[in-house]
Amino acid sequence: MEILQQLTNGLALGSIYALIALGYTMVYGVLRFINFAHSDVLMLGAYSAFFLAPVAERMFGPQSIAGALFIIVVAATICAVVGVLIEFLAYRPLRSRPKLTVLITAIGVSLFIEFTCQHKSVFGADTKSFPKLLASRDVAIGGLHFSSNDLIVLVLTAVLLAGMWFLVQRTKMGMAIRAVSFNEKAAALMGVNVNRVISYTFAIGSALAAIAGIFYSMRAPGIDPLMGIQPGLRAFIAAVVGGIGNLPGAALGGLLLGVIETVAGGIPGVSNYRDGIAFAILILVLLFRPAGLLGKSMVEKV
Amino acid sequence: MKCTLLFLTTAAAFSLVGCKDANTAGDIIVGEYASLTGKEATFGTSSHEGTMLAVEEINAAGGVLGKKIKLITEDNQSKAGESATVVNKLISKDGAVAILGEVASSRSLEAAPICQSNSIPMISPSSTNPKVTETGNFIFRVCFIDPFQGTVMANFATKTLKAKKVAVFTDVKSDYSKGLAKFFKEGFVKAGGQIVSELDFNGGDKDFKGQLTTIKGASPDAVFVPGYYTDAALICIQAKEIGLNVPLFGGDGWESEKLTEIGKDAVEGTYFSTHYAPDVASDLSKKFVAAYKARYNGKLPDAMAALGYDSAMMLADGIKRAGSSDGAKVRDALAATKDLDAVTGKLTINEKRDAVKSAVILKVEGGKFKFVETVNP
Numbered sequence: 001m002e003i004l005q006q007l008t009n010g011l012a013l014g015s016i017y018a019l020i021a022l023g024y025t026m027v028y029g030v031l032r033f034i035n036f037a038h039s040d041v042l043m044l045g046a047y048s049a050f051f052l053a054p055v056a057e058r059m060f061g062p063q064s065i066a067g068a069l070f071i072i073v074v075a076a077t078i079c080a081v082v083g084v085l086i087e088f089l090a091y092r093p094l095r096s097r098p099k100l101t102v103l104i105t106a107i108g109v110s111l112f113i114e115f116t117c118q119h120k121s122v123f124g125a126d127t128k129s130f131p132k133l134l135a136s137r138d139v140a141i142g143g144l145h146f147s148s149n150d151l152i153v154l155v156l157t158a159v160l161l162a163g164m165w166f167l168v169q170r171t172k173m174g175m176a177i178r179a180v181s182f183n184e185k186a187a188a189l190m191g192v193n194v195n196r197v198i199s200y201t202f203a204i205g206s207a208l209a210a211i212a213g214i215f216y217s218m219r220a221p222g223i224d225p226l227m228g229i230q231p232g233l234r235a236f237i238a239a240v241v242g243g244i245g246n247l248p249g250a251a252l253g254g255l256l257l258g259v260i261e262t263v264a265g266g267i268p269g270v271s272n273y274r275d276g277i278a279f280a281i282l283i284l285v286l287l288f289r290p291a292g293l294l295g296k297s298m299v300e301k302v
Numbered sequence: 303m304k305c306t307l308l309f310l311t312t313a314a315a316f317s318l319v320g321c322k323d324a325n326t327a328g329d330i331i332v333g334e335y336a337s338l339t340g341k342e343a344t345f346g347t348s349s350h351e352g353t354m355l356a357v358e359e360i361n362a363a364g365g366v367l368g369k370k371i372k373l374i375t376e377d378n379q380s381k382a383g384e385s386a387t388v389v390n391k392l393i394s395k396d397g398a399v400a401i402l403g404e405v406a407s408s409r410s411l412e413a414a415p416i417c418q419s420n421s422i423p424m425i426s427p428s429s430t431n432p433k434v435t436e437t438g439n440f441i442f443r444v445c446f447i448d449p450f451q452g453t454v455m456a457n458f459a460t461k462t463l464k465a466k467k468v469a470v471f472t473d474v475k476s477d478y479s480k481g482l483a484k485f486f487k488e489g490f491v492k493a494g495g496q497i498v499s500e501l502d503f504n505g506g507d508k509d510f511k512g513q514l515t516t517i518k519g520a521s522p523d524a525v526f527v528p529g530y531y532t533d534a535a536l537i538c539i540q541a542k543e544i545g546l547n548v549p550l551f552g553g554d555g556w557e558s559e560k561l562t563e564i565g566k567d568a569v570e571g572t573y574f575s576t577h578y579a580p581d582v583a584s585d586l587s588k589k590f591v592a593a594y595k596a597r598y599n600g601k602l603p604d605a606m607a608a609l610g611y612d613s614a615m616m617l618a619d620g621i622k623r624a625g626s627s628d629g630a631k632v633r634d635a636l637a638a639t640k641d642l643d644a645v646t647g648k649l650t651i652n653e654k655r656d657a658v659k660s661a662v663i664l665k666v667e668g669g670k671f672k673f674v675e676t677v678n679p
Contacts, residue, residue, distance in 0.1 A: 002519045005544065009511035118339070118379075125379055126343035127532045129563040138543055145545035220508035220536045222564045224341070230508065265503075265512025272474045272502040274512070 001143050006263050012150035013219070014258020015157035019212035020235030021242065021250035022164060023205030029181035029245040030201050033099050036106040037086055038209055039232020040113040041079050043225060045210025046130065046217040047123055048075035053131040063135045071133060072214055076207035083206025084199050092195070117225035130221035133214070153215045160208065161251050168247060177201060181245065234261070237282050243295020252293060329372035330627050332617065333392030335403040335413060340380025341506060342530055344558040345405035345606050349427050350375060352610030353402055355597050360618050367621065374398065378409060389413040393420050399627040400424070402613050405606055407431035407478040414441045421629040423636055425617055427609035428577065430554065431481040435655040440633050444612045444649060445577050446659045446679070448478070451553055452485025454661045454677045455526065455575050460493040463549055465523035469499035471513060471537065473529040476505050482528035482553050498522050505533055510540050518546040525550045531558040535565035542568045549573065557604050562669045569666045577605040578646040579662045579673045590645040605646070612644040
């Protein structure tokens with residue numbers, strides 16, 4: 001019973017990691033670098049919801065489903081714009097430079113956002129209480145206890161993952177994304193507007209991060225400008241474990257990491273080392289499958 | 303010509319700065335470091351407001367030794383490493399003759415060695431870990447210590463909560479939490495109780511369900527969470543969600559309005575021990591509450607504010623009795639503090655430079671902290 005409860009806890013947490021990991025993996029797919037500012041977009045998503053909640057309450061009444069959807073959609077839109085702006089201002093001018101330059105810039109962007117937001121006149125560094133977006137009920141089914149919010153998060157994540165799969169596999173833009181990720185130059189020669197595809201990828205990835213940020217804050221309703229670092233780091237591991245650049249891999253990695261972390265946290269004496277355990281597993285996976293669980297190893301073309 | 307003009311303006315600017323320094327030379331400079339922002343921001347803010355109020359009252363009454371006290375406050379953003387930097391700055395750049403701070407034991411432990419090696423007295427308002435004053439003979443505090451607080455909570459768990467089996471959930475990142483957990487466990491086992499589960503978390507974590515599920519599996523009568531308020535509030539919320547419906551209780555790290563603001567109905571019915579409650583009060587305490595309310599727009603002072611106030615009052619008393627602001631002389635005077643009337647009770651410093659004080663236990667009820675009982679040492 002206890003292990004089933006742990007699995008439920010882990011899946012609810014892991015599905016949030018999966019959403020964040022998708023953003024990392026998509027950007028890696030088209031640009032071949034890790035967008036470290038992704039975790040800060042998550043934080044901006046949570047803060048957008050924080051400031052939108054009173055507006056939504058006035059428009060739709062307190063803790064209504066319409067209000068929650070309104071908040072999620074608007075916050076996702078705000079973060080999509082932020083994501084596109086980050087790419088346009090910070091990464092695009094460096095497109096033709098070595099990947100290391102872009103990587104360091106990404107770290108710089110991340111620190112810039114974190115410390116700007118900690119300033120008194122922006123959000124301030126203290127923890128803010130995240131408003132209740134939905135009336136939550138504690139559900140108990142045959143000894144399994146969880147919050148109704150966990151269930152909603154799980155379902156919405158599944159829907160979003162399916163939506164992402166459809167978008168990438170079945171739409172014209174998805175085909176363009178895949179083409180750019182396969183070979184940027186060849187895609188450009190075939191008439192794909194590479195800049196547009198990259199902006200689009202950032203918009204979607206950032207929107208997902210915003211939604212993940214809101215879900216994360218619904219689970220733990222205390223938000224601060226550094227809140228993105230921990231889930232961001234874990235989602236990054238999830239993306240690598242699943243095979244970076246691979247969408248189902250990111251989802252699988254996220255769920256796996258959520259479960260491992262929760263189960264490890266529940267073992268007396270080990271609970272303190274749960275991050276260490278997650279990283280040890282990352283190393284093990286990469287030793288035996290260097291391209292990740294679902295990743296295909298590619299021969300480097302010289 | 304332009305060059306000369308620029309030079310002259312710069313020189314003028316510098317001389318202005320020089321003037322400012324010269325003006326304050328007559329004041330007694332006291333440094334304060336506090337967590338004004340970050341994870342434990344309400345601790346630093348309360349403590350700072352109490353300290354400020356004390357300094358203003360002292361100065362309004364003519365200061366000490368005919369001089370005004372000038373308080374210079376630095377923010378450490380609740381971050382590890384920052385306290386050492388800002389205290390170094392307060393001592394070497396600002397020339398502070400004494401240092402006041404911090405609430406969190408981990409951060410007091412960072413600054414204490416610096417004050418000790420500079421022979422500058424430091425008074426911590428509310429760090430309860432015994433190691434803080436063990437750093438050296440220049441380090442004092444105006445609050446009780448965790449061996450006492452741990453025993454108080456152990457007795458409370460056995461007598462009032464009637465708990466036989468208790469789980470302990472410790473923040474391994476915090477010296478305060480580890481110390482308090484240790485003393486609680488010793489006290490609880492001595493009182494005949496049983497510790498059924500011991501799990502750890504890292505301060506700043508957002509997900510505790512893994513640990514809480516295991517704690518629930520051990521079916522304790524109550525759970526002791528010696529942590530700080532943000533983590534404690536999240537733990538209470540997630541405990542309710544997985545159906546762990548036993549009383550949760552903690553130490554003075556819980557006392558913040560953020561506990562109820564974040565935890566909402568999940569923290570209802572929880573208990574914690576702290577230094578002071580505004581309901582049970584001496585005349586001095588009533589005066590302090592009135593003055594605090596008047597100064598800070600009707601805000602009710604909490605224990606951190608009261609202790610911040612007391613720390614500044616004890617320092618002023620020490621300087622007065624020392625007859626000078628020299629570090630070693632003030633130290634000797636502080637060590638001899640006896641029966642000083644303070645907001646949080648009579649203040650006597652023992653040979654370990656700790657204050658011997660009683661503790662109060664509060665219950666969260668209707669979003670407010672309600673007084674339950676006082677426990678004397």
